[in-house]
Amino acid sequence: MAAIQKNNWWVAGLKEVAVWDRQKASLEKILQLPDETPSRDLREKTLGFLFERAISYVDFGGCDEKYQDIKHGKGHSFLKEGGDFDSEMGKIVASTTVAGYFTDERLNAVFREAFFNHKAIHIITGEFYRKTAELNQFSKSQWARHTCAVRFDGTQWCLYNPDSGDDEKKFNNKYAFLYHLKQHLGRNLAITIASWRQDFEPVCQAFFTAFQNHVKADILNELGIHVIVAFTSSRLPSLVDKISRGESTAICFLANALTTLDDDCESGFCILAHDAPHLLLYIFDIALKHESVAREISSALILKTSDGFSGVDLFCKISPSISIPVFDHFLTLAEKNEYIFEDFVYALSFFNEVNKKSSFQMIIQCYSSRLSSLIKLINKKEDELSRLCRCLAGDPQLDLSVLHNLITTLEKTSCANAGVLAPFLRELEARKESFPEEEGRERFDFHALQLRLLIMIEQHVDAKIRSLASTPLFPKESTQIQSTATTLRTAIVACFTLQEIRCCISTAGVDQPLAEALMQKIPQPSSHSVSPAASNSGLPPTPKREPGK
Incomplete structure (x- = not known):
């Protein structure tokens, strides 16, 4: 709202919403608010209209955990060119997003007055570690994700935190502003700048260049890969290629990122499988060359999310349009890497409490066309196939069609x-x-x-x-x-x-x-x-x- 000089109108409107007397008739009340846009439509001046605007903001801002797509960057995708955003000023025509782990040097490089003093929208989403005092009995973990708005008004840096209940917090000093930003949002950030003005495109390009010039291997530190995949997944391959050419530690950071867990106990590998499964092809290629990456993939296969899905189960949640190439690539990797083979076969015997089936049965159902390759891989190690068959036979919801497919495949092999x-x-x-x-x-x-x-x-x-x-x-x-x-x-x-x-x-x-x-x-x-x-x-x-x- 500040970008279109409507901040006073918005704050005054929210106060009216907060003191509503819960009477339906009151929603027709005509309001007189500061800086309101002249309109012949009296409905746009009613309390009910303000409620609609406020609900849209809640949906956009992601204040409710039940909106699953909010976790994966709804607000930022909303501000892309051609996105759903619309206003009196028009639709978004220029925008860019950068994401990852931000060191002080990287923060200082992208937070320049020239990037944030335009009539534009600037939002920041942070994945941060909550202090003990901020936790309550309903918290699932100590990680949280939150979005704020920032701008530079010509003399001061302004930060709007929708959770604070107050107007913008203003800072005369950039470093005080960045310190406050880190305290509230952490260092795992996604930053989007967007505008409805055509002349904003050069600003977007300069902003992205400033970010690129300060990308190093530690961009993947902590939950860096989580925010990169959630908000700018298409840039991950070029980003990893760039840092791996210049730093020997890049592969180490990438490997560690694959098993780092967020608030839902989702590893970096899990986030890739969920949000950008096509990138697993790229990660598997790296694992063929780097043992450290392969070992972390191996560990990620047996990690379970808060809803009970293991890394292996996630193969069953991949879109059919990409699932077969991803699974084929994975079987090749498991054939060549003993660590991945061992943990993959071990995880197949897990029981999924959500689907009430073993992981082995779920994989057979999803990848029946690859069952022969799967059986041959499992049979590499003596007695593993027998062990998994005993596990499958005891599955309380064993589907006879699964058994039929398995027996048919066994008849055609020497296993x-x-x-x-x-x-x-x-x-x-x-x-x-x-x-x-x-x-x-x-x-x-x-x-x-x-x-x-x-x-x-x-x-x-x-x-x-x-x-x-x-x-x-x-x-x-x-x-x-x-x-x-x-x-x-x-x-x-x-x-x-x-x-x-x-x-x-x-x-x-x-x-x-x-x-x-x-x-x-x-x-x-x-x-x-x-x-x-x-x-x-x-x-x-x-x-x-x-x-x-």
């Missing part, structure tokens, strides 16, 4: 073995009662999954027998292997009638030659109860059923 598949077989058997008994499609889909699992386990056992056929074995070991194979084949009949097996083969796309060959090897016992050997094999006991015809 399947009895240890990987057995947990699902037990889980399906435990859930059998929850499926309808009528011979509908859903029942066949369910039984087909069981049958496919049993066939794959039997294949694995047969392969074991063949691989050991030329190896001298003690009689006891040979007998155990043969007994296991027989037990598995018997278990197939114990789980299904022969008629059900044939139905599954014909309706669910089970490999028919393989299944028919298996059926020829299946013994047909007089009873369909599971033998003691079957229960010892790790398969679930099955109630007696009438044999198929």
Whole structure:
């Protein structure tokens, strides 16, 4: 308001709003305020109109935490050329924003009288660390984000803090002004200057140049990367390239920034995934060359935000337009870096309390087209695939379509073995009662999954027998292997009638030659109860059923 000489009108109007008597009729009251714009529309002079203006300001300024987009720079984007801002003076035609961690030198460089003494809007958003005295029982953490307005009126620096309840605070000395600014907003800042005047463009260019000339590696210090990504994400690659060419510490600052947490326990990596996922491609390329960056990405994968999402879960929140290239790039990085591989596989077993699913199931659902690559990566380390399959099998909201995709992928790879598949077989058997008994499609889909699992386990056992056929074995070991194979084949009949097996083969796309060959090897016992050997094999006991015809 000060930029268009309406500050007195605005302050007087807010005071009228504050003392409203809460009567609807009072909203039609005509007000006489200082410096008001002459208007033939009497509605613009009413208390109700002032309320509308005040509510718009609250929405713009971001006073309510429930507005998620405010956290990510709504006020600054509002002031971009062609943005939503409009006034009696017109729309914004020239603006620029700079962001990062501001040292005293950097603050002094950008806060010049020549940049802030125009008829323009100048706002600053700070991510700052609150003092203990400022905290209350409702505070989630000690980090906060707040926006103020600044200007130079020709003789004094002016700071308007909407939380203060007062008019602008004025300073005769620039350094006193900057000290006060740091006390209230911290050093992690986003600064926007904007105007509706065409002749303001050279000022924007000079302001940005002054900032660029003082960019160093410490621009990423503290929450520097958070404000850069939130307000000027497109400039991050050029900024990192610039500082990395001139300073050996640049990569160190970037690495540390990826695991620095803000007020919602969101790391720099999380902010990138949430606000600028396309930049992860750039960060992953850096990680391939710099071990320190890779290690911090590794740590970020297992960090959880305040709402319970791990770094791995964030891959499921990336826009579909960019998610596949980002995930492909990440799998390549995980393949080449042991630290990232270890923490990625570990984080897949996390349980997400919001979605009530394991991270492994969420990733399979979001990246089903990349499941084969994912399985091959996980299988790099012995027993990891078995561990994750046990985790997935115990998922309380295991989706059968997820299991179907996983089994289909395992059938096409060499990763399947009895240890990987057995947990699902037990889980399906435990859930059998929850499926309808009528011979509908859903029942066949369910039984087909069981049958496919049993066939794959039997294949694995047969392969074991063949691989050991030329190896001298003690009689006891040979007998155990043969007994296991027989037990598995018997278990197939114990789980299904022969008629059900044939139905599954014909309706669910089970490999028919393989299944028919298996059926020829299946013994047909007089009873369909599971033998003691079957229960010892790790398969679930099955109630007696009438044999198929």
